[in-house]
Amino acid sequence: MASPIVIAHRGASGERPEHTLLSYQLAIEQGADFIEPDLVPTKDGVLVARHENEISGTTDIDAHPEFAARKTTKTIDGAPVTGWFTEDFTLAELKTLRAKERLPQLRPGNTRYDGQAEIPTFDEIIALAKKASRETGRTIGIYPETKHPSYFAAIGLPLEERLVAKLREAGWDRADAPVFIQSFEVANLKKLKGMTQVPLIQLMAASGGPADSAEPSYAAMVTPEGLRRIAEYAAGIGPERTMIVPATGPSTSLVADAHAAGLKVHPWTFRAENFFLLPAYRSTGGPADHGRLAEEIAVFIGLGVDGIFSDYPYIAVSARAASASPAHRK
Template sequence: MKNYLQLNSSLPIIIAHRGASGFRPEHTLASYELAIALNADYIEPDLVSTKDGILIARHENEISTTTNIAECPEFVDRQTTKLIDGKSVTGWFTEDFTLSEIKTLKAKERLPFRDRSFNNQFSIPTFQEIIDLVKLKSNEMGRSIGIYPETKHPTYFASIGLPLEKPLIEILHNNGYKSATDPIFIQSFETGNLQKLSQLTDLPLIQLLENFGQPFDLLMNGDRRTYKDLTTPPELAKIAKYATGIGPNKQMIIPVDSDGKLLSPTSLIADAHAAGLLVHPYTFRNENQYLAPDYNHNPEAEYEQFFSLGVDGVFSDFPDTALRGLRKF
């Protein structure tokens, strides 16, 4: 079932990817607040856990690239190496810090080609703080602002005794988000995580799909299905039993060749719609290195093409550009 914002609009939704992350350090209240000011329909927080089980917004549980933790001498002894989803990762991890310790850190811009003048100004928000911001701004602006949380590495967090599912649903239900028509989507790259969530809540779920590899939970269970396998009509029908839609990498809709030039669109949108699934591709960005040369350095042209193909929403680092593309469409 579509949720409130999709039910009340025939237009695709604009999902602010990690907030207005093209303008502010990602996953900060400043990034989310700017996204709301730029009229995004939804803001997207990636969620990981602290040592004391509090959900916070970070793209990864390893936080050396998005915070100033490497500059904090009191935490130098916390640097370690872990196996995260089968990959060896060295750094500092949220699950090794309490919320009070996390709150001493400041966010920084992850990408070297984006504005770094806001480094060390903003703290790391909890999921509750993000919900509070959304409720405040919804009241101030007189419009419904949605939240689109993603569970990060759910199999890993469960393996260390910090499962994400119940804390996530508890905080959403306690804040009044309970219905399939509420302005919420919960997303994950894992399948079992979403299936567990479907047993805990009526809130809409989105199966994320990458254009390579396979869901980590399937790998751990000896299931050889890849993300590409999950895009076949029979597998989409299975996804529809527990999810409201899919969030595919945009190249699963319009592939590119070895030179980055666009190829013919696939049937994924039509196949997903035939299964009753929404389609919210990711990630749209303004910088030229993310644009196919066919768009001639015009990011709005990319949005227009995807909207013309029938997507139901887009994840964008630049929600203002996405909105301009939608208006042109």
């Protein structure tokens, strides 16, 4: 069995503000195989990396009085959201902002990097991955997620064409390119299937269902029949990790079922803080204290997953190496 890939979730986001070149660069230095940008568009149609199109939690936008009047409330995937949105700003305007730590209560150390990084474009992230590949001699891939694709299509800023165009410019629009494209929605992955040879990953959460209502629920999608349907358009699934190992009780058959359908399995997200860890791997202390993340990851590697999304790439890389050692295999 091949060793699982390590995907730097929003970069090394446990140690630097997420979706910044600081975070991606550190992830590469820590040995990640892929860096993950969540993609949203600007008003002028440029793809940038933010976890959400609402940016008050990840930038200093509220310190810019010139943009105060653009604060608004929108309905995103059926829920009201208040703040400032990337699609209401040009790239030039967004470049005047600076990134900040999204989880300061859990990651107070990261706040010392607040104000040091811009919002990066997809072009800049591709350039970083290519430069790092040349300098390190190992291939650094990208693993973009299309955020709220049906919402952006509805307002005239569809993501798919822009994403595929950038991959073509990079020479990465082929089946063996160091790229995966992921989405929680279904229709846009099916659309992308007809636009690119890059492998696609169907994301899924432990509850709810796709925002585009293309399937009744994620629970229905992980049945053997649901997985066979996914295999018609995607190369793998990205399930929430508790769909494989619940907080209590035995592990599920999802990895084996997905493999039987010919799908790769890349669970998310492995984080070191007690707040996020499965109960069995928490340490004594508070929510921000670190527990035994390497042990948790080792369990999933033992179950045969094909990839690991982690905010702490160096821990995932170390856990993978330990799992591959002869002593571990005895």
